Amino acid sequence: MNAAGPDPEANSWPGLSLEKWDGKQFWDLLAKKVPINIEPYIQKGVRLKEFLYEISDTSRFNLKTGVPAILAMTLPHITENPDELYEELESVVPQFPEDRLDRQYQRLFEWLLRRYQKDVCVERSGVSVHFVDRLIDMFPDAKFIFLYRDVRETAMAFNRFQAFKLGTALKKAKETTGEDPTDPNSDISRLGEFKWLHPDYFDMEQFNNYEMSYEALGENLSSSLVSAEKNISKLPAEQVLYLRYESLTKAPHDQLRRIIQFIQPESATAQENEKWVEQSASMIRSKPATWPELPSEKRKKLEKASEPALKLLEYI
Structure with a gap:
């Protein structure tokens, strides 16, 4: 660059x-700030738990002004x-x-x-997997923690991730019909199968049943992980910590100590670090895999689409 x-x-x-x-x-x-008309969806039950800014009658910003x-x-x-x-x-x-x-x-x-x-x-965002090369260019001396998970389970999680699901559904509706479903004045007759996304017709049951393609999710997630690992692997070993999500949830204390030791190997605050480990470990819950519960045909398509990352990260 x-x-x-x-x-x-x-x-x-x-x-x-x-x-x-x-x-x-x-x-x-x-x-x-990007004002988005999502308040009707939130009022009807959509949860955006990753969105942490508390909106109130007195808050400086809200969904209409954009945050x-x-x-x-x-x-x-x-x-x-x-x-x-x-x-x-x-x-x-x-x-x-x-x-x-x-x-x-x-x-x-x-x-x-x-x-x-x-x-x-310490910066953490899942989407950064898409621009690891940029981050390495900009911060060549930084340390990188490569936290990865079984792609099949990540795909399952994305189909439960309401903010992502809503964004994907709204985008697909606009691309397909040319109408913005979030606009109360949009032409409902043109929304067709996406009518349920209009604020006046939004239905939580239909939203919960809306399913993104597991095959497409598997392909995209797998490709992103393979690309990210390719870039990460070029860094000196002392700048990279590989961390498997399943190991973190199974033995949180051990893995959290690895993280803190990697970040600050010569830290003089061992007692504070151990306090952080204990507090953080108490918030981690092990979750059983849900992808094996998929219907056979969907499971096979997901496994095939995820195969490159599954092999690279030694899940199969």
Whole structure:
């Protein structure tokens, strides 16, 4: 990637390149708001548990205004007063000098470390599996924890993941009919089989029964994992920790100690680390595999589609 000029693929993942941005451009990315008309779905029972920003009558943002990207999940993980932290960052980040994006992120991380008197930043998001190569380009000295799971079970989880299911169904409806199902003024007659997604006709039972293709999920998830592992494997061994999800749920204390030792091998706060291990382990629950319960034909298609990752990660 050429730091001197624009990245030709930057539009695929805005903000993940070595382009030069000033502080205002960087903040515009972090504070981007996309109003979505999903309140009717939430009122009828759709749960968006990953969305942590608490919307109320007095909250600064809501679903109609749109919630800034950094407020939706990131800041609520850091503080119980995310609006207050957002306002602090709103005054700080736009003042960053023009610089490469990797250094802008580093400025943000360092500011947060000072603000909360911490000494390490850990970023976690499942979607990052799609741009591991970008992250390695931007942060070549960073440590990477490659947490992976049986693809077959991940596909099952995605078909239970309501936020993803709703987003996928709405996108498919719009692509198929040309109508936006979330728009109360959309032409219902054109929605056809997707009529149930219109706010006035939304039905939770039909939503729960809506099923994404297990074959497509298996192919996409498997391809992403294989690609991510290919990139991760190029890094020096000391920069990578391979972590199997099933091992984490089976022996959480042991695996969590591996994680903390990997992140801070010479930490002087062993007692605090062990406290973190105990607290974190108490939140982990082992879950039995559900993919074997699929009807035979669906199970076979899922297994075949998932085969590349299953072999690579030694599940078969």
